[in-house]
Amino acid sequence: MSHDAMTHGTRDGRSASHGGGRKRRGGPRKRRRGLKITLCVLLVLLLAGGGTVYWLYSRLDGNIQGVDIDKALGDNRPEKLPTSGQNLLVLGSDSRAGAENKELGGGGNVSGARSDTAMVVHIPEGRSRAVAVSIPRDTLVTRPECTKADGSTVPSANRVMFNSVYSQVGPACVVKTVEKMSEVRIDHYLEINFAGFKDLVDAIGGVTVDVPQDMHDKSSGLDLTKGPHKLDGTESLAYVRTRHGIGDGSDLGRIGLQQQFLLALLSEVKSQDLLGSPAKSYKIASSATKSLTTDEGLASLKSLAEFARSMNGVDPGTMETITLPVAYDKQDPNRVVAAQPQAGELWKAIRKDGTIPESAKKSPATGG
Numbered sequence: 001m002s003h004d005a006m007t008h009g010t011r012d013g014r015s016a017s018h019g020g021g022r023k024r025r026g027g028p029r030k031r032r033r034g035l036k037i038t039l040c041v042l043l044v045l046l047l048a049g050g051g052t053v054y055w056l057y058s059r060l061d062g063n064i065q066g067v068d069i070d071k072a073l074g075d076n077r078p079e080k081l082p083t084s085g086q087n088l089l090v091l092g093s094d095s096r097a098g099a100e101n102k103e104l105g106g107g108g109n110v111s112g113a114r115s116d117t118a119m120v121v122h123i124p125e126g127r128s129r130a131v132a133v134s135i136p137r138d139t140l141v142t143r144p145e146c147t148k149a150d151g152s153t154v155p156s157a158n159r160v161m162f163n164s165v166y167s168q169v170g171p172a173c174v175v176k177t178v179e180k181m182s183e184v185r186i187d188h189y190l191e192i193n194f195a196g197f198k199d200l201v202d203a204i205g206g207v208t209v210d211v212p213q214d215m216h217d218k219s220s221g222l223d224l225t226k227g228p229h230k231l232d233g234t235e236s237l238a239y240v241r242t243r244h245g246i247g248d249g250s251d252l253g254r255i256g257l258q259q260q261f262l263l264a265l266l267s268e269v270k271s272q273d274l275l276g277s278p279a280k281s282y283k284i285a286s287s288a289t290k291s292l293t294t295d296e297g298l299a300s301l302k303s304l305a306e307f308a309r310s311m312n313g314v315d316p317g318t319m320e321t322i323t324l325p326v327a328y329d330k331q332d333p334n335r336v337v338a339a340q341p342q343a344g345e346l347w348k349a350i351r352k353d354g355t356i357p358e359s360a361k362k363s364p365a366t367g368g
Contacts, residue, residue, distance in 0.1 A: 063289035066299025069189050072147060072172035078185040078351070083125035085353040087184055089175055090132075091191040092117030092240075093166060116163065116241065117258055120178060120186070122350045128313045131320040131356065133346065134259060135178070136251045137163035139326060140335050144180045146173035161335065171293070181338065182347040188307070189295040196291020198233030203280075203287040206230045207268050209239065209261055217242040236261065252323065252336070252365060259321035266316035322346070322356070327364040339364050 081087070093116060118135040139162040146154050146169045154169050165174050175186050192200075201207055208230045215224045222238040231239055240261050243254045269284070289301070298304055325342035329335040345360035 060285055060289050061301040063286065063292070064299050064301070064304070065293040066296045067171055067189065067293060069172050069175055069186075069295040070297075073176055073179075078179055078183050080185050080187070081125075081351070081353055083353045085125045086123045086187045087350065088121040088123070088188045088190055089178055089186045090117075090119045090121055091166070091171065091174065091189070092197065093191060093193060118162065118174070118178075119262075120182070120184065120350070122184075122353075123311065123314060124353050126313075127311055129318050129320075130311075130314045131322060131350075132259065132262070133350070134255045134321065134323045135162055136255060136324065136326055136336055137161065138251045138335050139324070140329055140332075140337050141165075141177055141181055143169070143173065144176050146170075146176055148173075182350070184347055184350050188298055189293075190298070191293040192291045193293075194237060196287065198237055199287040200284065200291060201231070201233040201236045201265070203284045204265075204268055204272065206232050207236055207261065207264050209264050215239075215242060219243075252326075252363075255323050259323075263316050263319060263321070266319075270316060320356075322361050323363060325360065325363040336365050 116137065118137070120133045120135070121130055122133070123130045140159045141162050143154075143157045143160045143165050145156045148154060149170055149172075154173070162177070165177050171189060171191060175189055178184070179186055208228055210228050211224045211226055213226050215222050217223075217238070220238040220242040222235075222242045224235075224239070229235075240254070240258045242257065243251060272280075289304075294304075298307055325339040325346065326336035327339040329337050342360050342362055345357055348354075349356040349360060
């Protein structure tokens with residue numbers, strides 16, 4: 001999450017190598033224990049009874065913010081997958097305008113909402129595995145012509161930083177930019193804000209990560225020694241935001257930490273007996289829904305529950321994480337550009353719901 005850091009204008013707010021992902025075995029018993037937060041909440045609501053059911057459901061349902069991506073983008077978009085595969089754009093963003101987010105540190109003097117983390121999550125047909133492709137925030141891209149929330153038009157622009165699209169035009173334009181650079185149809189959009197992310201980690205009791213090296217970053221407030229650490233919400237934010245504490249200080253080093261933390265977070269939620277603690281289930285669900293902004297297709301508890309149920313066979317331990325192959329820009333070494341032919345091969349495999357070749361996972365810019 002080079003130069004800033006996980007929500008959005010309407011709502012303020014592993015270690016994995018850059019070449020490939022880490023896989024771990026997960027048997028049938030483990031997958032059966034993969035309880036999705038929304039499904040747990042629905043069961044809690046059913047057990048609550050009477051008017052309490054309606055009150056709890058309405059409260060959680062009302063937490064979720066929705067953005068009408070389809071209306072904003074129109075019909076000039078890539079074709080949908082010919083299979084039942086799904087592509088999600090997951091954004092982590094940060095609004096420094098809100099007092100709660102200012103207190104989280106690590107951002108410097110920045111105003112307005114910024115996109116810090118961006119992942120295209122591809123769930124192939126069969127829903128038994130997934131791959132997450134991280135797009136470095138410093139990647140120079142062509143931003144297409146977009147329409148802002150107020151109806152005004154923003155012209156196309158070349159060589160703009162990927163993370164600037166969110167702050168300048170909004171989430172719908174980020175989706176449009178990703179579709180233009182990848183020719184991949186984005187089916188759903190999920191966004192989480194910094195303050196909500198912190199509360200979610202605290203609600204589940206922290207997340208354990210294996211820190212790859214000593215990290216001391218005054219900018220993010222990170223101060224950790226090498227080895228396993230259980231991080232609370234504030235420490236987790238510093239971990240996924242740090243860039244001075246690892247690698248060459250660019251976004252590329254940080255992406256590996258973000259991918260590692262994502263898997264650790266998902267595994268932590270999966271390992272907990274949420275059905276055995278209705279109060280904790282509600283607390284986690286409340287934190288999760290408060291931090292979420294989605295496309296209109298997922299902007300309800302019912303829709304999220306149905307989507308989670310369709311993803312029930314995906315185990316975090318088998319998720320592959322890849323960083324979009326990039327090369328240092330020849331005009332500005334502090335920026336990167338999509339490396340070809342690797343990036344093209346990667347997006348082609350996702351468009352066709354196929355296996356990603358090893359050659360498409362190798363990035364000339366390593367961030368080391």
